[in-house]
Amino acid sequence: MLNRIWVGFILIGFVAALLQLLQGDLEVFTRVLNGLFDTAKTGFDISLGLVGVMSLWLGVMKIGEQGGLIQLFGRAVGPFFRRVFPDIPSGHPASGSIVMNFSANILGLDNAATPLGLKAMRELQEINPHKDTASNPMIMFLVLNTAGITLIPTSVIAIRQSIALKQGLIGFNAADIFLPTLLGTFVSFCAGLVAVAIWQRINLFCRPVLAFFAGFALLMGGLYWWLAGMPPEQMAQMIGLLGSGLIVSIIVLFVAVAAWRGIDVYESFVEGAKEGFAVAIQIVPYLIAMLVAISVFRTTGCMNYVIEAIRGAVLAVGLNDEFVPALPVGLMKTLSGSGARGLMVDVMTTYGVDSFQGKLAAIIQGSTETTFYVLAVYFGSVNISRTRYALACGLIADAVGLVGSVLIAYAFYH
Numbered sequence: 001m002l003n004r005i006w007v008g009f010i011l012i013g014f015v016a017a018l019l020q021l022l023q024g025d026l027e028v029f030t031r032v033l034n035g036l037f038d039t040a041k042t043g044f045d046i047s048l049g050l051v052g053v054m055s056l057w058l059g060v061m062k063i064g065e066q067g068g069l070i071q072l073f074g075r076a077v078g079p080f081f082r083r084v085f086p087d088i089p090s091g092h093p094a095s096g097s098i099v100m101n102f103s104a105n106i107l108g109l110d111n112a113a114t115p116l117g118l119k120a121m122r123e124l125q126e127i128n129p130h131k132d133t134a135s136n137p138m139i140m141f142l143v144l145n146t147a148g149i150t151l152i153p154t155s156v157i158a159i160r161q162s163i164a165l166k167q168g169l170i171g172f173n174a175a176d177i178f179l180p181t182l183l184g185t186f187v188s189f190c191a192g193l194v195a196v197a198i199w200q201r202i203n204l205f206c207r208p209v210l211a212f213f214a215g216f217a218l219l220m221g222g223l224y225w226w227l228a229g230m231p232p233e234q235m236a237q238m239i240g241l242l243g244s245g246l247i248v249s250i251i252v253l254f255v256a257v258a259a260w261r262g263i264d265v266y267e268s269f270v271e272g273a274k275e276g277f278a279v280a281i282q283i284v285p286y287l288i289a290m291l292v293a294i295s296v297f298r299t300t301g302c303m304n305y306v307i308e309a310i311r312g313a314v315l316a317v318g319l320n321d322e323f324v325p326a327l328p329v330g331l332m333k334t335l336s337g338s339g340a341r342g343l344m345v346d347v348m349t350t351y352g353v354d355s356f357q358g359k360l361a362a363i364i365q366g367s368t369e370t371t372f373y374v375l376a377v378y379f380g381s382v383n384i385s386r387t388r389y390a391l392a393c394g395l396i397a398d399a400v401g402l403v404g405s406v407l408i409a410y411a412f413y414h
Contacts, residue, residue, distance in 0.1 A: 005293075005372070005391070006289065006290070006293045009293035009294060009296055009297040010293050010296050010297075012297065012302055013032070013296035013297045013299070013300040013302055014296070014300075016300040016301060016302050016305070017029060017032055017300045020300070020301070028300065031299045032295075032296060032299050032300060035295040035296070035298070035299040036292050036295055036296070038295070039288075039291040039292050039294070039295040040288050040291070040292055042291060043284065043287040043288035043290075043291045043292075044284055044288065048280075051276070051277055051280040051281070053114070053115055053276075054114075054115045054118065054276030054277065054280040055272075055273035055274075055276035055277050055280075056115075056273070056276070057115035057116060057119070057276065058115055058118075058119055058272040058273060058275050058276035059268075059269035059270065059271075059272035059273035059276065060250075060251050060254055060269070060272070061097065061100070061115075061116065061119050061272055062268045062269065062271055062272025062273075062275070063254045063255060063258045063263070063265055063268045063269055063272070064096070064250075064254040064258070065093050065096075066258060066263050066268050067254055067257045067258030067261055067263055068257070068261065069096075069253065069254055069257055070093050070096030070097065070100075072096070073095070073096035073099045073100065075091060075095075076099075079207075079208035080208045080209060080211075080212050081095050081098070081099075082208070083202065083203070083204070083206055083208050083209050084140060084193070084197075084202065084209065085098075085137045085140060085141070086202065087127075087135065087136050087137050088124070088127065088137050089127065092123070092127065093123050094120055094123035094124050094126075094127070094137070097116055097117075097119045097120035097123055098120045098141055100116045100120075100250075101113055101116040101117040101119075101120055101145065102144070102145075102148065102149075103246075105145065105148040105149070105150065114377075115276060117141075117145055117378060118377075118378065118381045119275075120141060121138065121141070121378050121379075121381055121382050122275070122381065122382060124137050124138050124141065124382075125138075125382040125384075130386075131383070132383065132384060132385050132386055133384065133385075133386040133388065134379065134384050134386065134387050134388050134390055136200050138379075138384070138390070139196060139199075139200075139387075139388060139389065139390045139393065140196045140200070142374060142375060142378055142379075142390055142394065143192040143193075143195065143196050143390060143393045143394050143397060144189065144192055144193060144196075145369070145374060145378070146192065146369040146370075146371045146374045146375070146394045146397060146398070147185075147188040147189045147191065147192035147193075147369065147394070147397035147398070147401060148185070148189065148369060149182075149185045149186055149189045149216070150181070150182070150185045150366060150367065153177070153178075153181050153362070153365070153366030153367075156177070156181070156344075156362050156365050156366040157174045157175050157177075157178075158174070159341075159344070159345065159348075159362075160172075160174040160177070160348070160353050160358075160362055161174035163345065163348050163349065163353040164353050164354070167352065167353055169353065169354060172353070172354060173231075175230075176359075177359055177362045177363050177366065178224070179224055179412075180359075180363050180405075180408045180409060180412050181362070181363050181366035181367050182220060182224075182367075183367075183404075183408050184363055184364070184366070184367030184368075184401060184404055184405040184408055185366070185367040185401070186216070186220075187367075187400060187401055187404035187405075187408075188367060188368065188369075188397050188398065188400060188401025188404065189397070191396060191397045191399075191400035191401060191404075192393060192394065192396070192397030195393040195396045195397060196393050199389055199393060282380065282381055282383075283377050283380055283381055285380070286376045286377065286379070286380025286381075287373070287376055287377055287380065289376070290372055290373065290376040294335045294372065297335075298332075298335070303328060303331060303332065304328075306331065307324065307327055307328055307331070310324060310327060311324045320414075322356055322357065322414070323356075323357070323360055323406045323409070323410070325347055325350070325351065325357045325361075326347055326357050326360040326361040326364060327402075328343045328347075329343045329344045329347065329361045329364045329365055330364040330368055330398070330402040330405070331402075333364065333365065333368040333369065333370060333398075334368070334369075334370065334371045334372060334395065334398050335370065335372050335373075337370040337373065340364075340365055340368075340370075341365065343361070344361045344362060344364075344365045347361040348361060348362070356409065356413050356414060359409060359412075359413050360405065360406065360409040360413075363405045363408065363409050364402065364405045367401055367405050368398055368401050368402060368405070369398070371391070371394040371395060371397075371398055372391075374394075375387060375390060375391060375394065
């Protein structure tokens with residue numbers, strides 16, 4: 001599937017560029033070529049930047065694994081994971097790594113989540129009977145990862161506050177999209193879980209899964225009650241304290257327990273860090289391949305054609321089209337996180353950060369994930385070439401999450 005998407009992006013982009021050339025745009029191929037070079041460099045820079053972070057986190061995870069705490073995390077969520085990941089053996093370290101990855105994503109700690117997710121993929125590859133083909137647990141993990149729940153969109157709140165200052169808004173609450181964004185991520189997560197469960201014939205109507213959803217609902221309510229009355233600056237500060245404090249505490253806990261059990265902590269860290277270096281370098285060709293195809297599709301204006309077609313369809317059936325200007329953020333987010341961030345800023349600048357379109361763009365940015373990037377990087381890290389239905393389920397979660405975000409924005413702000 002990724003092969004077809006990759007070829008399609010390049011061929012469609014090339015045809016669009018030819019049409020623009022025939023219409024007199026003599027700079028179109030220059031833009032395409034510059035975009036290719038820029039994205040190739042970006043892909044390498046991203047992978048190179050991951051080397052240090054990957055080495056750090058896989059070193060820490062190795063300490064936790066040899067100290068026994070990763071296995072303990074896995075046993076703690078055993079009932080839920082046995083239902084959602086029935087093919088992962090009981091007590092396997094992959095369960096603990098998946099839990100750690102989801103925890104980092106929930107807290108918005110992207111730098112921590114990526115290496116933890118790659119660690120989980122390597123452990124899932126160990127129990128994969130067909131090394132070039134995505135296994136059922138891999139697909140479930142990646143779809144839930146791309147549709148992952150984010151409690152607080154810290155970066156989006158910070159961007160909104162900055163733009164509000166430039167636009168001269170006084171008393172602006174940049175964090176007012178907190179609850180809608182949280183609901184949007186939850187809709188996307190549920191859609192991804194249900195899509196894969198249907199494909200893999202997993203029964204979700206069981207006590208562990210229902211208990212998980214009930215617990216998450218209580219957590220959302222408690223968190224909202226705690227943070228709702230805070231000013232944006234204080235909310236951002238408390239979120240940062242919660243996330244960084246939790247991660248540092250986990251690192252200290254791993255080191256302390258491993259040392260108490262007589263493990264050579266230093267050698268364990270070095271062993272894991274070596275794995276991190278190898279994984280980060282292995283990602284480079286897969287990431288560059290995906291980014292250059294996306295660049296061709298974007299720089300030739302194909303994304304704009306898609307948006308205008310959607311606007312025409314919306315107007316044809318008599319629906320309100322105020323949400324259409326924010327749609328590029330959702331469509332781009334599946335392809336490029338930085339590209340979607342730029343489109344979000346453009347919407348907020350054009351329509352106003354406190355406008356319906358500006359709020360919807362922020363909700364979409366905070367509640368969707370870069371599906372193509374995640375699939376390319378994670379599958380590339382373990383040399384998976386046959387992804388089966390992973391992309392289809394990921395896009396289903398994205399589509400449902402995007403529609404859910406639009407409906408939630410209308411319910412809250414329209």
